Amino acid sequence: xxxxxxxxIRTGHTKEELEKKIEHTLGVTKGDxxxxxxxxxxxDARKKPDIYYVYTIxxxxxxxxKEKMILTRRRNKNLSEAREALYQFPNSGSILMEHRPxxxxxxxxxLFCALMLARHGYRPLLIERGAPVEERKKAVETFWETGVLxxxxxxxxxxxxxxxxxxxxxxxxxxxxxxxxxxxxxIFVEHGxxxxxxxxxxxxxxxxxxxxxxxxxxxxxxxxxxxxxxYTKLTGIRTRDDILREIQIEEQGKEYxxxxxxxxxxxxxxxxxxxxxxxxxxxxxxxKSFAVGVRVEHLQERxxxxxxxxxxxxxxxxxAYKLTAKAGNGRGxxxxxxxxxxxxxxxxxxxxxxCVNGMSYHGRAGKNxxxxxxxxxxxxxxxxxxxGPLAGVAFQRYLEERAYKAGLGEIPVQCFGDFKEGRISExxxxxxxQMKGAYRFGNVRGIFPEEIALSIQEGIEAFxxxxxxxxxxxxxxxxxxxxxxxxxxxTRDETMESVRIRGLYPCGEGAGYAGGITSAxxxxxxTAEAIAKKYQPF
Numbered sequence: 270x271x272x273x274x275x276x277x278i279r280t281g282h283t284k285e286e287l288e289k290k291i292e293h294t295l296g297v298t299k300g301d302x303x304x305x306x307x308x309x310x311x312x313d314a315r316k317k318p319d320i321y322y323v324y325t326i327x328x329x330x331x332x333x334x335k336e337k338m339i340l341t342r343r344r345n346k347n348l349s350e351a352r353e354a355l356y357q358f359p360n361s362g363s364i365l366m367e368h369r370p371x372x373x374x375x376x377x378x379x380l381f382c383a384l385m386l387a388r389h390g391y392r393p394l395l396i397e398r399g400a401p402v403e404e405r406k407k408a409v410e411t412f413w414e415t416g417v418l419x420x421x422x423x424x425x426x427x428x429x430x431x432x433x434x435x436x437x438x439x440x441x442x443x444x445x446x447x448x449x450x451x452x453x454x455x456i457f458v459e460h461g462x463x464x465x466x467x468x469x470x471x472x473x474x475x476x477x478x479x480x481x482x483x484x485x486x487x488x489x490x491x492x493x494x495x496x497x498x499x500y501t502k503l504t505g506i507r508t509r510d511d512i513l514r515e516i517q518i519e520e521q522g523k524e525y526x527x528x529x530x531x532x533x534x535x536x537x538x539x540x541x542x543x544x545x546x547x548x549x550x551x552x553x554x555x556x557k558s559f560a561v562g563v564r565v566e567h568l569q570e571r572x573x574x575x576x577x578x579x580x581x582x583x584x585x586x587x588x589a590y591k592l593t594a595k596a597g598n599g600r601g602x603x604x605x606x607x608x609x610x611x612x613x614x615x616x617x618x619x620x621x622x623x624c625v626n627g628m629s630y631h632g633r634a635g636k637n638x639x640x641x642x643x644x645x646x647x648x649x650x651x652x653x654x655x656x657g658p659l660a661g662v663a664f665q666r667y668l669e670e671r672a673y674k675a676g677l678g679e680i681p682v683q684c685f686g687d688f689k690e691g692r693i694s695e696x697x698x699x700x701x702x703q704m705k706g707a708y709r710f711g712n713v714r715g716i717f718p719e720e721i722a723l724s725i726q727e728g729i730e731a732f733x734x735x736x737x738x739x740x741x742x743x744x745x746x747x748x749x750x751x752x753x754x755x756x757x758x759x760t761r762d763e764t765m766e767s768v769r770i771r772g773l774y775p776c777g778e779g780a781g782y783a784g785g786i787t788s789a790x791x792x793x794x795x796t797a798e799a800i801a802k803k804y805q806p807f
Contacts, residue, residue: 272351276324281584303329311470317578327351356448362803370531376430378777379535382793387493390806398502399427413705425539425618429483432786436608436629437474441787453790460485475631513772537779538755553769554658560753562643566745569638575736587633594731602728607640615706622669637703641750644724661756671716672749681711686742698743765799
């Protein structure tokens with residue numbers, strides 16, 4: 270099979286035009302081609318408004334000899350032999366497993382870990398403190414409509430994890446020599462995600478589609494002998510000789526202990542009570558840098574104009590961006606979780622505290638673009654909030670309490686011109702907030718220590734050099750974005766087990782080992798592999 274790289278063709282092309290381009294590149298006819306598979310597609314907008322797709326395409330010819338001849342005589346440096354890292358789950362180990370493995374948390378890490386173990390005969394028990402995704406969707410929508418928070422299941426807790434109510438972005442910077450990334454994408458497609466996520470440079474699913482995909486993955490786990498329990502929370506662990514022996518579960522208001530020798534900890538970045546329980550139980554946790562900031566909203570057509578050279582491109586989706594800058598104090602400021610045509614959402618999980626996130630539906634058809642603008646914080650920034658690994662959690666809570674007060678329980682919003690002056694806005698300009706959950710004017714700047722607020726301001730002003738209009742006075746800011754990643758790391762060793770307790774497998778974003786849906790799912794697969802290498806199927 271021949272791989273064609275850097276094949277450039279204008280957007281809006283037909284299938285026939287792409288095929289002709291392939292034939293011309295290889296010097297073959299249509300009858301010579303057995304199959305064509307798109308491996309990657311990205312957008313080249315450097316000469317906007319003339320915009321091109323750039324493809325990587327695998328082509329299989331009818332005659333293998335002709336493929337070899339083309340590759341041998343090739344003068345085009347963008348032609349090569351197609352090679353793919355095919356994912357392989359490891360052979361099972363030899364140790365007998367007394368009890369079936371327990372996975373704590375059904376975000377991407379826990380869900381994919383459970384799926385891989387179920388596929389290979391380990392009959393996992395998956396426990397989730399929140400609701401199944403169908404019930405969770407109703408609870409979240411009720412919260413957005415009424416402001417009444419269900420602390421058991423919300424944007425942070427429940428089947429699918431925090432990423433379910435986000436843009437559903439699937440791009441990752443994690444290197445993938447073993448094919449786990451593509452395996453994750455293939456599993457999503459098998460369960461209802463659109464096939465183009467297999468080749469788009471920046472794939473996304475969208476909340477509306479992801480909800481059904483998550484449900485179908487759960488159904489597959491159960492069909493393979495796994496079990497999923499909801500409203501079921503890990504509340505304690507017991508060890509003997511630094512080996513896990515039992516876990517305590519709270520289910521339907523009742524607590525009880527069950528024997529367990531293999532437990533995957535995939536709690537998500539907001540399981541603050543779980544972090545405290547683990548710390549008190551002797552599990553080794555370390556503080557970790559994370560980032561905090563605001564959500565910014567602009568008209569999507571302004572972002573399109575900057576990125577594509579037109580307010581609405583007939584052949585391209587709503588435009589995205591990724592920006593970085595350095596503030597005068599040396600802090601890095603960057604955009605995160607950009608949601609084209611999306612919504613800012615109230616993503617709170619604790620009463621009296623408020624945080625926001627971004628969300629898009631699959632069509633990304635909303636009038637506004639939103640993104641987090643965030644600043645990295647470390648142990649020096651939150652040293653005054655306590656000692657030990659949970660000081661970062663205390664700092665997050667402090668910011669979220671200030672956000673709750675700034676908006677009187679609703680999302681506080683402020684126009685950038687007023688943010689710079691530290692005054693509460695009185696009216697909007699051209700940007701009207703597009704939000705899930707009630708909002709009101711408040712002093713967003715006042716949520717933060719001044720050094721962080723100034724860094725956010727300088728970052729937004731610097732981004733103006735890259736996207737015209739980014740720092741307009743009527744740009745809408747909301748806060749607080751405090752849950753960008755886990756503030757702790759549940760430390761593990763090369764076997765993927767806790768450095769202090771054998772049988773405990775920290776995993777995913779909440780454990781400090783991932784940063785998004787795809788990387789968390791990949792880490793879940795790696796954890797399943799580690800368990801399988803050690804144990805026989807249950």
